[in-house]
Amino acid sequence: MSIKGIVRTMPNGNFDVVIVGAGFAGLYMLHRARGLGMRALVIEAADGVGGTWYWNRYPGARCDVESLQYSYQFSDALQQEWDWTERYATQDEILRYANHVADRFDLRRDIRLDTRVTRAKFDESAGKWTIEADKGTTLTATFCVMGTGCLSTANMPNFSGLADYRGAVYHTGRWPREKVDFTGKRVGVIGTGSSAIQAIPEIAREVGHLYVFQRTPNYTIPANNAPLDPALRARTKANYATLRQEAKELPSGVYYEFNPKSALEVPPEERRRVYEARWQDGGTTFIAAFSDLITNEAANETAAEFVREKIHAVVKDPKTAALLSPHNIIGCKRLCVDTGYWETFNRPNVSLIDVSTAPIERITAKGVQTGGSIYEVDALVFATGFDAMTGTLNAIDIRGRGGKRLRDKWAAVPHNYLGLTISGFPNLFTITGPGSPSVFTNMIPAIEQHVDWIADLFAHMRAKGFSRIEASADAEKKWVAHVAEAGAPSLRSHCDSWYLGANIEGKPRIFTPYIGGVPVYAKICEDVAADGYRGFELA
Numbered sequence: 001m002s003i004k005g006i007v008r009t010m011p012n013g014n015f016d017v018v019i020v021g022a023g024f025a026g027l028y029m030l031h032r033a034r035g036l037g038m039r040a041l042v043i044e045a046a047d048g049v050g051g052t053w054y055w056n057r058y059p060g061a062r063c064d065v066e067s068l069q070y071s072y073q074f075s076d077a078l079q080q081e082w083d084w085t086e087r088y089a090t091q092d093e094i095l096r097y098a099n100h101v102a103d104r105f106d107l108r109r110d111i112r113l114d115t116r117v118t119r120a121k122f123d124e125s126a127g128k129w130t131i132e133a134d135k136g137t138t139l140t141a142t143f144c145v146m147g148t149g150c151l152s153t154a155n156m157p158n159f160s161g162l163a164d165y166r167g168a169v170y171h172t173g174r175w176p177r178e179k180v181d182f183t184g185k186r187v188g189v190i191g192t193g194s195s196a197i198q199a200i201p202e203i204a205r206e207v208g209h210l211y212v213f214q215r216t217p218n219y220t221i222p223a224n225n226a227p228l229d230p231a232l233r234a235r236t237k238a239n240y241a242t243l244r245q246e247a248k249e250l251p252s253g254v255y256y257e258f259n260p261k262s263a264l265e266v267p268p269e270e271r272r273r274v275y276e277a278r279w280q281d282g283g284t285t286f287i288a289a290f291s292d293l294i295t296n297e298a299a300n301e302t303a304a305e306f307v308r309e310k311i312h313a314v315v316k317d318p319k320t321a322a323l324l325s326p327h328n329i330i331g332c333k334r335l336c337v338d339t340g341y342w343e344t345f346n347r348p349n350v351s352l353i354d355v356s357t358a359p360i361e362r363i364t365a366k367g368v369q370t371g372g373s374i375y376e377v378d379a380l381v382f383a384t385g386f387d388a389m390t391g392t393l394n395a396i397d398i399r400g401r402g403g404k405r406l407r408d409k410w411a412a413v414p415h416n417y418l419g420l421t422i423s424g425f426p427n428l429f430t431i432t433g434p435g436s437p438s439v440f441t442n443m444i445p446a447i448e449q450h451v452d453w454i455a456d457l458f459a460h461m462r463a464k465g466f467s468r469i470e471a472s473a474d475a476e477k478k479w480v481a482h483v484a485e486a487g488a489p490s491l492r493s494h495c496d497s498w499y500l501g502a503n504i505e506g507k508p509r510i511f512t513p514y515i516g517g518v519p520v521y522a523k524i525c526e527d528v529a530a531d532g533y534r535g536f537e538l539a
């Protein structure tokens, strides 16, 4: 039966496609599905749209991709009418943008909020997915698309005694809607990743005293954020088509200047000049200062040393500066971007507590116990990251053919084909899923590429009268091997980070995202489609 046929005969509760998540992936997938005349519904756990930008409303939250690039490009009218106000957009502005998109394209009537999907099961005889959510919701759909995000399941370390703690507890990735008032309070922040590095300077300004519990020091580059120059905004808008195309031709999918030279082929003075220029310019472009910073350890060390010197130049207390200085690979973990992070440690109301050798032992009723001391705090902020890439999908009880659970299939390796589909799970799609470039690129264009590929597939299936598609086991096996092979030369695949699941106890260490670059990946996806959806079985 064609998709069109299914639409006509569908009773209530049956859909052509159910989309999980109303972040940027879910919103655009709904728009495209509707454009194909499909009956589509988005289910979202939050009580608003925006996905990651709905949940991560901690103080100082901003995107580390420049606002002029971190936006949809599917509608030129949309990109022309929206005016970003700063170089790096705040969480609040991005959330307003997501809401604007939902209204502008009249998406809300097909989004069910405040409903968490708990189970999705493929019914082989009907060839449909049954999707269950809390509050007794059960839906059926020919296709199920997961737009659940790469960083959406908060990681809460299981500290003993946490239940006895009498203060307030927050996680940066689950920040409350109402303003949290830390004025004059004693606050502890656990973690020094991207979220903490953005939140710490903001929280420090408000509190009586801030304790930062650091297990691993991190690299961060100043954002040099500023109001957006209206002339730059106008110029970008006038040239959007060209700029977007240029970005698609770069491995990272973000247009910034790449230096083709090795860090080791230039004299030290030139190296320093290049690093200084990137430091002054600000942001993650620092890691593109030379071509081999994430492939050659000696080259990487030159960049790492430059940042350590900067830390020592800014942080007045040499002991604190030494403690803040990382000695691992720069760019192994995603490079952080900050506003006033190192300077914050010169404040008299901020203490850095090293928990690398003496880990947090327990949380007591009054605070944090480590190294034989108890740090009494009125509030605790967990900036402890996420069970990335697979955590949210594994939290849903997803069952494919023969009742096989996805969580079991992925127990050792998150097997997938193109990061989009999974053998044994027909008609199921994962937008920016494990095995796709996702977090190594600009997320919104990465989402658009996946959604467009899925929508084109739906159109193809309708044209050919297919209603079922499944990745073959062989194609999947080859893709997983290719993802591993592409990752091998990168220093990122050998050091501890959430890219490998190293931040979650007991999680298998697999380098999950595809690091082969946007142009290579997009070409593979295009070729697969042009080749009659090579590697898939269509019925």
Ligand code: N01
Pocket: 062, 063, 064, 065, 151, 157, 172, 190, 191, 192, 193, 194, 195, 196, 198, 213, 214, 215, 216, 333, 334, 337, 355, 360, 383, 384, 385, 386, 439, 498, 503
């Ligand atoms: O999480 P993280 P995040 N005891 O996993 C520490 C994106 N993002 O939310 O390194 C003590 O990076 C942990 O220590 P260690 C971005 O892609 C983007 O900050 O494991 N500490 C680490 O310091 C980013 O990479 C933006 O030793 C513990 C911290 O918690 C990703 O989200 C902004 C601990 C977790 O850092 C995740 O960033 C924010 C324990 N038991 C986030 N457990 C922008 O766009 C964990 N930690 C700018």
